[in-house]
Amino acid sequence: MKEWPKCGTSGGASYTPRYMLLVVQKFGGTSLADADRIRKVACRVVETYRAGNNVVVVVSAMGKSTDALVNLATEITDTPHPREMDMLLTAGERISMALVAMAIEAHGVPAVSFTGSQAGILTTADHGRAEILDIRAFRVQESLDEGKVAIVAGFQGVSPDSKDVTTLGRGGSDATAVALAASLGADLCEIYTDVDGVFTADPRVELAARKLEELTFEEMLELANAGAGVLMPRSVEFGIRYNIPIHVRSSFHDGEGTWVKEETMEEPIIRAIAHDDSGAKLTVHGVPDQPGIAAAVFEPMGAAGVNVDMIVQNVSSQGVTDISFTVPASSADAAVEVAERVASEIGATGVDLDKGISKITVVGAGMKSESGVAAEMFGILSASGVNIEMISTSTIRISCIIRSEDTQTAIEALHRELIGERS
Amino acid sequence: MKEWPKCGTSGGASYTPRYMLLVVQKFGGTSLADADRIRKVACRVVETYRAGNNVVVVVSAMGKSTDALVNLATEITDTPHPREMDMLLTAGERISMALVAMAIEAHGVPAVSFTGSQAGILTTADHGRAEILDIRAFRVQESLDEGKVAIVAGFQGVSPDSKDVTTLGRGGSDATAVALAASLGADLCEIYTDVDGVFTADPRVELAARKLEELTFEEMLELANAGAGVLMPRSVEFGIRYNIPIHVRSSFHDGEGTWVKEETMEEPIIRAIAHDDSGAKLTVHGVPDQPGIAAAVFEPMGAAGVNVDMIVQNVSSQGVTDISFTVPASSADAAVEVAERVASEIGATGVDLDKGISKITVVGAGMKSESGVAAEMFGILSASGVNIEMISTSTIRISCIIRSEDTQTAIEALHRELIGERS
Numbered sequence: 001m002k003e004w005p006k007c008g009t010s011g012g013a014s015y016t017p018r019y020m021l022l023v024v025q026k027f028g029g030t031s032l033a034d035a036d037r038i039r040k041v042a043c044r045v046v047e048t049y050r051a052g053n054n055v056v057v058v059v060s061a062m063g064k065s066t067d068a069l070v071n072l073a074t075e076i077t078d079t080p081h082p083r084e085m086d087m088l089l090t091a092g093e094r095i096s097m098a099l100v101a102m103a104i105e106a107h108g109v110p111a112v113s114f115t116g117s118q119a120g121i122l123t124t125a126d127h128g129r130a131e132i133l134d135i136r137a138f139r140v141q142e143s144l145d146e147g148k149v150a151i152v153a154g155f156q157g158v159s160p161d162s163k164d165v166t167t168l169g170r171g172g173s174d175a176t177a178v179a180l181a182a183s184l185g186a187d188l189c190e191i192y193t194d195v196d197g198v199f200t201a202d203p204r205v206e207l208a209a210r211k212l213e214e215l216t217f218e219e220m221l222e223l224a225n226a227g228a229g230v231l232m233p234r235s236v237e238f239g240i241r242y243n244i245p246i247h248v249r250s251s252f253h254d255g256e257g258t259w260v261k262e263e264t265m266e267e268p269i270i271r272a273i274a275h276d277d278s279g280a281k282l283t284v285h286g287v288p289d290q291p292g293i294a295a296a297v298f299e300p301m302g303a304a305g306v307n308v309d310m311i312v313q314n315v316s317s318q319g320v321t322d323i324s325f326t327v328p329a330s331s332a333d334a335a336v337e338v339a340e341r342v343a344s345e346i347g348a349t350g351v352d353l354d355k356g357i358s359k360i361t362v363v364g365a366g367m368k369s370e371s372g373v374a375a376e377m378f379g380i381l382s383a384s385g386v387n388i389e390m391i392s393t394s395t396i397r398i399s400c401i402i403r404s405e406d407t408q409t410a411i412e413a414l415h416r417e418l419i420g421e422r423s
Numbered sequence: 424m425k426e427w428p429k430c431g432t433s434g435g436a437s438y439t440p441r442y443m444l445l446v447v448q449k450f451g452g453t454s455l456a457d458a459d460r461i462r463k464v465a466c467r468v469v470e471t472y473r474a475g476n477n478v479v480v481v482v483s484a485m486g487k488s489t490d491a492l493v494n495l496a497t498e499i500t501d502t503p504h505p506r507e508m509d510m511l512l513t514a515g516e517r518i519s520m521a522l523v524a525m526a527i528e529a530h531g532v533p534a535v536s537f538t539g540s541q542a543g544i545l546t547t548a549d550h551g552r553a554e555i556l557d558i559r560a561f562r563v564q565e566s567l568d569e570g571k572v573a574i575v576a577g578f579q580g581v582s583p584d585s586k587d588v589t590t591l592g593r594g595g596s597d598a599t600a601v602a603l604a605a606s607l608g609a610d611l612c613e614i615y616t617d618v619d620g621v622f623t624a625d626p627r628v629e630l631a632a633r634k635l636e637e638l639t640f641e642e643m644l645e646l647a648n649a650g651a652g653v654l655m656p657r658s659v660e661f662g663i664r665y666n667i668p669i670h671v672r673s674s675f676h677d678g679e680g681t682w683v684k685e686e687t688m689e690e691p692i693i694r695a696i697a698h699d700d701s702g703a704k705l706t707v708h709g710v711p712d713q714p715g716i717a718a719a720v721f722e723p724m725g726a727a728g729v730n731v732d733m734i735v736q737n738v739s740s741q742g743v744t745d746i747s748f749t750v751p752a753s754s755a756d757a758a759v760e761v762a763e764r765v766a767s768e769i770g771a772t773g774v775d776l777d778k779g780i781s782k783i784t785v786v787g788a789g790m791k792s793e794s795g796v797a798a799e800m801f802g803i804l805s806a807s808g809v810n811i812e813m814i815s816t817s818t819i820r821i822s823c824i825i826r827s828e829d830t831q832t833a834i835e836a837l838h839r840e841l842i843g844e845r846s
Contacts, residue, residue: 035498
C-alpha cells in the first residue's frame, strides 16, 4: 500500500468538524491536477465524512485536461459537431470522478461516482452551453442513504429530449454543485478553489485587498457579472433561488474562506470592487435620431449572438446622435461587422472600435439605503485624474467605463477611499 | 479547413466498394493512435458509406491511452475499486468515438457516437471482465435508419441490475463488434488491425508463414485459444453463434485480409500453427493414487482463480503417481502456493514449477476426417530432436508442450512438413 497523508494533518492546521450536515463539496481542476492533489482532496472529504456529515463531492476535469481534449478535437476538424464535442469533453470529469472515488475508498470510506446523467442532471439540449432544467438525483440520494460518499461529475448533464450528453459551459461545475445542493436539500455548498475566498478587490491589482468573511448573494451576483472570476453568476443564481449558503474557500489549507448567503451581519455601503478588462467599446457615429433606431442597432447584435453590456446614447444634435455600447472583446469583430452593415442601412456615418477600455464596478448592499454614493465615486475618480466614459448602475452597483491604463489608479483610489484598511 | 486526404486514395490502391450491406467496422487502438490516423479511419468509413452501405463503427481507446489511465489509478491506490476502474477506463473509448464522429462529420457524412450504455450493450455486473448478456441497440438502429453512421464504444457496457458501467476485459472491443453485428443482423464484421490477417504461423517466428484467405470459425477459435493473438476467443464465439462472417484486415492498406466464416472452400488437414510461451508447468510429485485425488488438487485451483489448461497424470507406480498441469505464467505463483498446501494435505512429496515450456498447436478442420495426423506431428517433432512433454487434442487440434528453446525448431519443421509453401 502507498503511504497516505494522515488525514487531519494534511492542511497544516488540524481540521475541526463544524457540522453534522449534508454538505456538497466542489473541487476545481487545479485542486485535482495530479494524483497527489487528488489524494489531498480525498483526505479532506474523508475528514468531513468522518466528522459525521453526509458528503456529496462535485468535481471538474483534472488540471488542463479539458484544454487537451479541445486541442485534440481541433486537430481533427475546425468545426467539431457540438454533440460530439460534449461527448468528448465529458470524458474529463469521468476520469477525475473515478480517481477521487478510488482515493476515498482507499481510506476505507465507501464512495461511488456518478456521471451527470447518472446523477439526474437534466438539461436543455444546447450543447456546450446547456441550462439545468431539473435534477433527479435519486441515485445520489440512495448512495447517501447507504452511508456512501457520492462523487458527481460537474459541468455535465443529459438532455431528456435528445437523450444526449450535454455540457453546461463556463463555470458549469460550480452550477452543478449549487444546483445539486438545492435539489438534495443540502445545508451548504463548499466551493474549493485556488484562492482563499472573495476579496474586496483583485489582490493581484490591489495589494491592500482583503478577504471578505461574508457577502450577500446579490452582491456576489453583481461582482460575478462585473468580472470577479471566483464564482460564476449562474451558480450564485441557484444559491439565491434555493437559499443555499455557499462557502468559497481554498483547497490548499483549512482556513475559513468567504460565505455567500442571503443576509450578512453587516451591510457595508461598499463591499468590494471588481474590474473587467475583457470588453470593447463600439461607437456608431452620425445616427439619425428617430424612434426605433436603438432597436435597429441592437436587434441584429442579439441575432448575431453578441452580448451587449452597457449602452449610452448621446444627446441629439441637429437630428443626429452617437450610440456607444460595450461588448466582450471576443465578440468585437462580429459586432463591428453587424454595426457597419446596420450603419449603412440607417444612414449613420461610421463605426469606431475601442479595445482600450476597462470596467470598474463597486458593489454594496448598503447602497440601497444610502444616497450620494455615485457622486462620491465619480469625485474620487476625478480627483485621481481618471476620466469616466460610460456609467451604468443598479440598486447595489455602480459601474464606470474608463481607459484601461487607468485601471490600477482607479482601483487603488476607490479601495482606499471607499473600503479602507482591514477594520 | 484542414487539408483532407482525398478519400479513395488514402490507402494507396483505390478502394472498390464490394457490398451494399450493413457492415460493422471495428478499429483498434493502434489504428486510432493520433489525429492523423483517426482521419484515415474516418476516410475509410466514409468510403464504405458512400458506396451505399450502412456502417456501424466500433472503436477502442486511442493508442496506449488505456494504459495511461491504468497508471493514473495505480498512482492513487494499489487496490482501485473495480466499479470505479471501469468508470475510469470507459473514458478512453468516449474520447476516440467522439473524435471519429467529428472526423466523419467533417466529410459531410452524418455521424453520431454512442457509449456502450447508449448502444444498449447489457452485461453482467462483473467489473473488468463483464460478459455481454443482451444487446438492445435501438438508438444505433434508429441512427442507421436516419442514414447516419453510428460509432459505438467498444469494450464497455452497462449492467441492467446495478445500472453501473462495465468493461468486458481483454479483447472486449472485438466482442462488442461481432455481438453488435449479430444483434443488428449485419452482413459482416470487419476487424481492422495492425496485421494483414490470420497467418499459417506467427510471421515473426516463421518466415515462410503466409496469410490465410479464409478459415472456419472453429479453426479460428482453436487458434485463438492456443495463443494466436489476432482475434480473441469470445469474439469468435459470437461469430459462431450468430454466423457473422468476420473479415480480419489491415487498417493501413486496402488489401484483402482473412475471412473467418462457417465453411470454407477447402478444408485442409492442417490450416495453421499457433504457439504460446505464456504458460508454466507445475508437477505435484508422489501423489497417493486414490480416487478423488485429482479433484483434491484442481478444485482449490479453481477456487483460487487459477485457469488450468492441460493435465497429465502419470501411470501409477507402487501406489503413488505424479500429476503435471499447465497454468498461465501470471498465475504460477498462486498455483504453486495452492499446490504446496494441497500436497501437504494429501501427503504428496513435493511441487515443481517449470516456466521454460512452450505450447505448440496445429489446427485444421480437415483433421476430423483424417487419421494419423497426431502420429505424423509427433514424428516430425521427434525427427527434429524436439521432446514432447504433454499432449492434448480436440477433433480439429493437437497441442504439445515442449521446451521453450525448441519453439523455433518445432514451428519451422511443422510448417515445412504440414503446411508447406504457398500453393
